[in-house]
Amino acid sequence: MRLWKTILAATVLALATGTSAFAARTDLVIGIPLEPPHLDPTAGAAAAIDEVLYANVFEGLTRIGPKGEVLPDLAESWTISDDGKTYTFKLRTGVKFHDGTEFDANDVKFSLDRARADNSVNAQKGLFAAIDKVDVIDPATVKVTLKNPQGSFLYNMGWGDAVIVAPETADTNKEKPIGTGPFKFQNWAKGSSITLVKSDNYWGSPASLDKAEFRIVPDAAAYVPALLSGDIQAFPFFDADSVAQVKDDPRFKVVIGSTEGETILSINNKKPPFDKLQVRQAISYALDRKAIIDGASAGLGQPIGSHMSPANKDYVDLTGRYPHDVAKAKELLKEAGLENGFKATLKLPPPAYARLGGEIIASELRDVGIDLEIIPVEWAQWLDQVFTKKDYDLTIVSHTEPNDIDIYSRKDYYFNYDNPAFDKVIADLNLTSDEAKRKELLGQAQKILADDAVVGFLFELPKVGVWDAKLQGLWENAPIQANDLTKVKWSD
Template identity: 80%
Template sequence: MNIWKSVAAAAVVALASGPALAARADLVLGMPLEPPHLDPTAGAAAAIDEVLYANVFEGLTRIGSRGEVLPALAESWTVSDDGKLYTFKLRTGVKFHDGTDFDAADVKFTLDRARADDSTNAQKALFAAIESVDVVDPATVTVTLGTPQGSFPYNMGWGDAVIVAPESADTNKEKPVGTGPFKFDNWAKGSSITLVRADGYWGEPAALEKAEFRIIPDAAAAVPALLSGDVQALPNFQLGDALPQVQSDPRFKVVIGSTEGETILATNNKKPPFDNLKVRQAIAHAIDRKAIIDGASGGFGVPIGSHFSPANEAYVDLTGTYPYDPAKAKELLKEAGLESGFKTTLKLPPVGYARDGGQIIASQLREIGIEAEIIPVEWADWLKQVFTEKDYDLSIVSHTEPNDIGIYARKEYYFNYDNPAFDKVIEELNLTSDVAKRNALYGQAQKILADDAVNGFLFELPKIGIWDAKVEGLWENSPIQANDLTKVKWME
């Protein structure tokens, strides 16, 4: 097996150079979806950040493994008493991987670019509060907000807010250039993306010299790759019936963690008949979450009743708002004038939880007279048709962005949801920094979404991490969509 060949080779090198056996310095990680491109500031696909966040690209701040806000390219920051002026003190001596210097001008370029009228940033709303970005000196930048925003340092830690340089911004989709501990080496499209350790990194150098992200769409192929040693880590993979086999093998560590992935039956709220609340309520009553969790997440998903992570202290359990009740669902359809049911479509991206969950949901909807035609689509087609063009009826997807309930206040977002009462809560939340008050507002927002049955709220996607028992430093949970390799190493 390849893993033993690698170990043997390492042993030969160690014998030639000294008595100690050198630890491995390469790692192959399997991931189910290939990124559509490699620029975190220009795409919504989680797979982009899963390769590049904290590894190649860095922001002013970063999100740590426990969801905490940490310094990154900004070593510190202060905020004015009125909460509108942030002053970031930047690290000095930092270079981009192409040799150009990082300074305050790059921060201004990045933030102005992200909030520009022609911005292609998938999370442009993160920057909406910014009124101006000013360079004080090469190591100091100020950001003036139109209104206070207690979440601003957290927002600057998203992958969509990583700092890019004007010299390389236009080519980052194919050849990403960042400031992180790894630099881009190669992208064999359809196969793998390779990163290598960056020389001269401003912070603690990475222990790994090379990391390859291997694209393995099918869990049936991922298991033999893991068992043979061709792949040493599957940081976020649904293995289904094969999981017990890996769990019983002492060569591997299996960690069941949490994510920020609210898995939903996405619904086009402006498209008839889904613009009728009674129809959406009927669908909510038709959903048996336990059956979906068992069939689409190996039983590891945590049921949700709104768009919020159960791991968050502000979470409110609203799963009882519309309990599984097919008879009630049929009554609601009758009240909506659809006693005979109707036909619809269900577009499913190529991930296991969506394809498996889609079969189960289609069966559950059929019980109340809704015939859902399943339409499998590739990830790029899902982003184009569903997310961008809003050309869909129903879909299944997991929203892995951190703490993203505010997306429901975006008028052009693909759910086509519009509720002034909800918008008012989010507006107040953006102006509030007190933790207790923010949590209360989060609770109000969750209840509005649950009552409106905006989407079918299914479960929080579990993070099933599997890797060689000698590998340490991979994240057990996913507070943000990332495979952070900065602390990953092999134990001798």
């Protein structure tokens, strides 16, 4: 009887003092490969800055969601003038920065004027080039007037480079970031980790996590041991070659998503014989995407048929436009007067997807009569020879900027592509804010690029995430550079 009472007393004590043992945990350690150079998204191009701070510490007028959609953020709503040049933002009220100061329209004007100023150090200053002036109407209303309509303006305002900062703390954000987000900065142990904690005065839905530590792990070989030991619970960007070691372990989730990295076989469209449509189409038919994806991205890349990420809400699946067909490729070369094939060069920059993919593509084109000389180049050479001087036949590169389909309309761009019909679609897109119309135009743009076989569309660079199976809310895809923790929680 005495033993039973002892057990009962211990159980009551455990229930009274140790219920947290049965509750979901509220801390998280996330592994990231690169340490940011500083912590101010408005003053640096490094993706690692946004991967820690975007949506967590800093917020903008708008924000980009997990599917690449534009969502309200510090602006709860907006109206657009009939001429598409004036945006009037209704701001959220009761918002405070982490140092306790109030957020209002003056902070928006300061941030946008600072980003577009002549002495701006913003890495994406071009995002603000269309702004003519910013007027404060009242503390909760700001009016932005553009020099010309810009259909992507609301999207641009959702970039990490466009987050809103306070004039009182803007100059010290590199070391001590002060934002309005659901997490506030606690500590930066240089070379080791950056720690965020839950903000107690957040204007929106509070975060489920009380603490998040971004642990810097530059060595990919350390990823699996860190997961297995429990030291780190999530790697949003995992090493693709290490996936096999954890994919069958029920303790972890392996999530394969998309990035904004369209990986393409770039073609110099004005250089004979690539100026002939039949030749470019023959190349597209010669490409076996599955073999390329297996060899260049550990089988994890998603095939693409035009220049848009499969994760984008406006993506059109055109991968069936050019099925792998050697006979069709040879037929098109014959139509182009090249029945006996021809020789060309393939300049390959350093990334593995290019060097490995290049070997496969050279073999596939050889099967249809195109004999490629592979020329490895360093990035500096690639930028000089290929990107700047357009001194190339073919090359392989991944274009990682979001929503960059307009690059094909740039007359000085290294593709050397010129199609007035495509240019017209892009011009209309730039003047259009209506989402349904933009979707229609983006669909047209993708189809034109596929029909013209401007480049060989290969695959989207994969986003490989591995994390604890009980963890919920991390992004599957990467429409922008972010590890958004606002919806992340542990299941019970």
